[in-house]
Each structure stands twice: as C-alpha cells, then as structure tokens.
Amino acid sequence: MAKIGIYIELDKGTFKKSNRELLSLARQGGHEVCAVMFCADAAPYLDELKGVRTVIQVSGGDLSYQPDRYARTLAALIAEHRLEVLLGSCSAQGKDLFPRLAAMAGAGLVNDCLAVDPAARKAVKPVYSGKLLAEYQVEGGCALFTVRPNVIPVQPAAGAAPEVRAAAMDSGDTPTRIVEVIQAAAQRIDLTEAEIIVSGGRAMKAKENFAVLEDLAQALGAGVGASRAAVDAGFAASDMQVGxxxxxxxxxxxIACGISGAIQHFVGMKTSKVIVAINKDPEAPIFKKADYGIVGDLFTVVPLLKEEIKKVLG
Ligand SMILES: Cc1cc2nc3c(=O)[nH]c(=O)nc-3n(C[C@H](O)[C@H](O)[C@H](O)COP(=O)(O)OP(=O)(O)OC[C@H]3O[C@@H](n4cnc5c(N)ncnc54)[C@H](O)[C@@H]3O)c2cc1C
Structure with missing residues (x-):
C-alpha cells in the first residue's frame, strides 16, 4: 500500500474536474491517500474528498498561486508526510509547479501522463509529438506525476470523511513573483477540461465568423478552439490554440471546422475519443484522422448541424 499525495487545484475556489480524476486514480488499490490543498477553509470540499485519509489544508497569509512558495511548501510536506507519490493535473499550473517541486524535493517527475500506476511508480506518456508512447518508472525519492485531464474516468467519491490537518504556507523570499493574472474572457470553457470542443481554422476567414462555431458550441455545451493559422491571423485568441x-x-x-489536419494541430487533439472533420476539400489530411467526415462548406454545414443537434437535444 503506497502513501499517495494529490495536489488539489482550485480555480477561483471551484473544485476542478481534474481533481476528481486524480482522486479516482488514487483511490484504486486501497492506498493511503493524502490530499494537499491551498485554501483558507477545506470544509466546502470535504464531500468531494471522501475516501481520502488526510486533507492537508495549507493556509495563512497570501494564498494566491506563487510558484516558488507553493513548491517549497509542497517539498516540505512531502518530507514531513513521507509521501511516496504525488499526483497533479497537467494543467498550466501543474506544468509550472511540478518541475520546480521536482528540483526542490530532489524527486523524479513524469509530466503529461496518459496512464499512471502509482504503486509501481510507473507512467505512460506520449513522446515525439505523440508518435510513440513511452513507459517511465521513477526510482528513489517521491515520484511526481502530472496527468493529462480527461484520461481517467471519474468514480463517485465514496468512503469515510477525511481528517483535516493544518499546515502553514512557506513565507520565505521568492526569486520570482506573479504580479498579475490576466483572466480569459469570462464565459470561456477551459479547453483542457472540456468534454466537447468545436475548433475553427484558417477557413474561418474573420474573427466575427467564429460566431458560427460559438452557436454550435453553445448548443452542445462545448468549448471553442482554433488552429494556429486562425490564431496567427487574429481570428481567435491565443488561449484557444490547440496543438x-x-x-x-x-x-x-x-469537431474540426476548416482545419487541414497538420501534424502540429493533430498532436494537440489526437487523443480525442471521437473526431469529426468538416472540410470542403475531400483530400484534406484531417479526413484520414477523423472518425466522421463531412465534405462541404463549413458555413453551410455548421448551422445545419446546430439545428439538427438542437432538435435531438430538445
Ligand atoms: C513549430 C510549429 C508549431 C506549430 N504549432 C501549431 C499548433 O500548436 N497548432 C496548430 O493548429 N498549428 C500549429 N502549427 C501550424 C501548422 O503546421 C499548420 O500550419 C496549421 O495547423 C494550419 O492551420 P489550418 O488547418 O487552420 O489552416 P490550413 O492548413 O490553411 O487549412 C485550412 C483548411 O480549411 C479548408 N477550408 C477552406 N475553406 C473552407 C470552408 N469554407 N469550409 C470548409 N473547409 C474549408 C481547406 O480545405 C483547408 O483544409 C505549427 C507549425 C510549426 C512549424
């Protein structure tokens, strides 16, 4: 039985879906699970954390995400609680935090895992732009893994309520400091956690035309993404770029609309469960990668698709 820690990520106080995935992974196999969260009060989240043995609530002072202070605090907690494994999400924050933590804790790290066996300290991750899957094993020290969102099926939280223990935030000086966080447009769905994505490419031709995709996305409860060509042309914001x-x-x-299917785009979405391509060129490479293809002009096909989907969804 391994002692597994989970770094719980909150998004403006919201419990992220990726936490549920990590918890589902860690709860398998009867391990001793310990969740670490940086927040003033863990009580509102305890229902989500059923089955976890201990919740370490880090509080005191400024709790805003500061990479060095978070990493030093986590490194100290890994040592104090003798964690053998620490799991986190391969989110923007996870990608920033875990490498620093690995250096500070002298730990091995595998980023962007598609599968993790915590007890064996093994993980599978894509390499060479997704052309190969490589298996890694972390030896010695605490094994750190960040897991790609949406790869682990979520199991409902079950089991006893956890014990909550308080821990203090590191208060030392930091060589780097986040001075401002610029929020994305308010209602935009986080693409890394989205269950459905409608993306547009260079074929969108203008920023205003993305409204066609936004209508379809709204009908589906989806996020809107873009190819780099669309972003470079100023049709879409850079945080929408997939690839x-x-x-x-x-x-x-x-759903890829007017996207040719270049390898650099494909590596960003190839693990999607179902890929639908809409392209007016029947020879477009995206059709070789898609599960379903529609040959046609996206400005005709997308509104029709939206109407049909609305009928089906009532
Ligand atoms: C180092 C590097 C990194 C890169 N990183 C990324 C990345 O992260 N993400 C990314 O996306 N790209 C990336 N690229 C760029 C990538 O190589 C492609 O240039 C880009 O993905 C092409 O975008 P696109 O498919 O929108 O445009 P295009 O390749 O121009 O394709 C447009 C498609 O739209 C179709 N079309 C045109 N009009 C219509 C219409 N009315 N209806 C339906 N279909 C229509 C065309 O048939 C065509 O297939 C990177 C490139 C490099 C070199």
Whole structure:
C-alpha cells in the first residue's frame, strides 16, 4: 500500500474536474491517500474528498498561486508526510509547479501522463509529438506525476470523511513573483477540461465568423478552439490554440471546422475519443484522422448541424 499525495487545484475556489480524476486514480488499490490543498477553509470540499485519509489544508497569509512558495511548501510536506507519490493535473499550473517541486524535493517527475500506476511508480506518456508512447518508472525519492485531464474516468467519491490537518504556507523570499493574472474572457470553457470542443481554422476567414462555431458550441455545451493559422491571423485568441505550441486537449468529441489536419494541430487533439472533420476539400489530411467526415462548406454545414443537434437535444 503506497502513501499517495494529490495536489488539489482550485480555480477561483471551484473544485476542478481534474481533481476528481486524480482522486479516482488514487483511490484504486486501497492506498493511503493524502490530499494537499491551498485554501483558507477545506470544509466546502470535504464531500468531494471522501475516501481520502488526510486533507492537508495549507493556509495563512497570501494564498494566491506563487510558484516558488507553493513548491517549497509542497517539498516540505512531502518530507514531513513521507509521501511516496504525488499526483497533479497537467494543467498550466501543474506544468509550472511540478518541475520546480521536482528540483526542490530532489524527486523524479513524469509530466503529461496518459496512464499512471502509482504503486509501481510507473507512467505512460506520449513522446515525439505523440508518435510513440513511452513507459517511465521513477526510482528513489517521491515520484511526481502530472496527468493529462480527461484520461481517467471519474468514480463517485465514496468512503469515510477525511481528517483535516493544518499546515502553514512557506513565507520565505521568492526569486520570482506573479504580479498579475490576466483572466480569459469570462464565459470561456477551459479547453483542457472540456468534454466537447468545436475548433475553427484558417477557413474561418474573420474573427466575427467564429460566431458560427460559438452557436454550435453553445448548443452542445462545448468549448471553442482554433488552429494556429486562425490564431496567427487574429481570428481567435491565443488561449484557444490547440496543438503542439497551444493546448493539448482530450475531449470526448472534437469537431474540426476548416482545419487541414497538420501534424502540429493533430498532436494537440489526437487523443480525442471521437473526431469529426468538416472540410470542403475531400483530400484534406484531417479526413484520414477523423472518425466522421463531412465534405462541404463549413458555413453551410455548421448551422445545419446546430439545428439538427438542437432538435435531438430538445
Ligand atoms: C513549430 C510549429 C508549431 C506549430 N504549432 C501549431 C499548433 O500548436 N497548432 C496548430 O493548429 N498549428 C500549429 N502549427 C501550424 C501548422 O503546421 C499548420 O500550419 C496549421 O495547423 C494550419 O492551420 P489550418 O488547418 O487552420 O489552416 P490550413 O492548413 O490553411 O487549412 C485550412 C483548411 O480549411 C479548408 N477550408 C477552406 N475553406 C473552407 C470552408 N469554407 N469550409 C470548409 N473547409 C474549408 C481547406 O480545405 C483547408 O483544409 C505549427 C507549425 C510549426 C512549424
């Protein structure tokens, strides 16, 4: 039985879906699970944390995300609680925090895992732009893993309520400090956690035309993404970019509209469960990768699709 820690990520106080995935993974196999969260009060989240043995609530002072202070606090907690494994989400914050933590704690790290066996300290992750899957094993010290959102099925929280223990935030000086966080547009769905994504490419031709995709996305409860060509042309915001130099997404359904299917885009969405491509060129490479293809002009097809989906969903 391993002693497994989970770094719980809150988004403006909201318990992120990726936490539920990590908890589902850690609860398998009867391990001793310990959740670490940085918040003034863990009580509102305890229902989500059933089955976890201990919740370490880090509080005191400024709790805003400051990478060095968070990493030093976590490194101290790993040592104090003798955690053998620490899991986190491969989110923007996870990708920033875990490498610092690995350096501070002298721990091994595997980022962006598609599967993790915590007891064996093993993980599988894509390498070479997703061309290969490699298996890693972390030896010695605490094994750190960040897991790609949406790869682990969520099991409902079950079991006894956890014991809550208080811990103090590191108060030392920090060489780097986040001075401002610029929020994305208010209602935008986080693409890395979205279950459905509708994306547009260069074929969108103008920023205003993304309204066509937003209508479809609204009917589906989906997030809206974009290819780099669409972002570079100023049709879409940079936080919407999917691909090698954008976000890696893993939804249940990915609808690519007017996107050719270049490898750099494909690596960002290839693990989507179902890929639908809409393209007017029947030879477009995206059709070789899609589960379903519609040959046609997206400005005709997308509104029709929206109407049909609305009928089906009532
Ligand atoms: C180092 C590097 C990193 C990169 N990183 C990324 C990345 O992260 N993400 C990314 O997306 N790209 C990335 N790229 C760019 C990538 O190589 C492609 O250039 C880009 O993905 C192409 O975008 P696109 O498919 O929208 O445009 P295009 O390749 O121009 O394709 C447009 C498609 O729209 C179709 N079309 C046109 N009009 C219509 C219409 N009315 N209806 C339906 N279909 C229509 C066309 O047939 C065509 O297939 C990167 C490139 C490099 C070199």
């Amino acid at each position: 090698q130099t954008g976000k890696v997404v893993n939804p249940k359904l990915y």
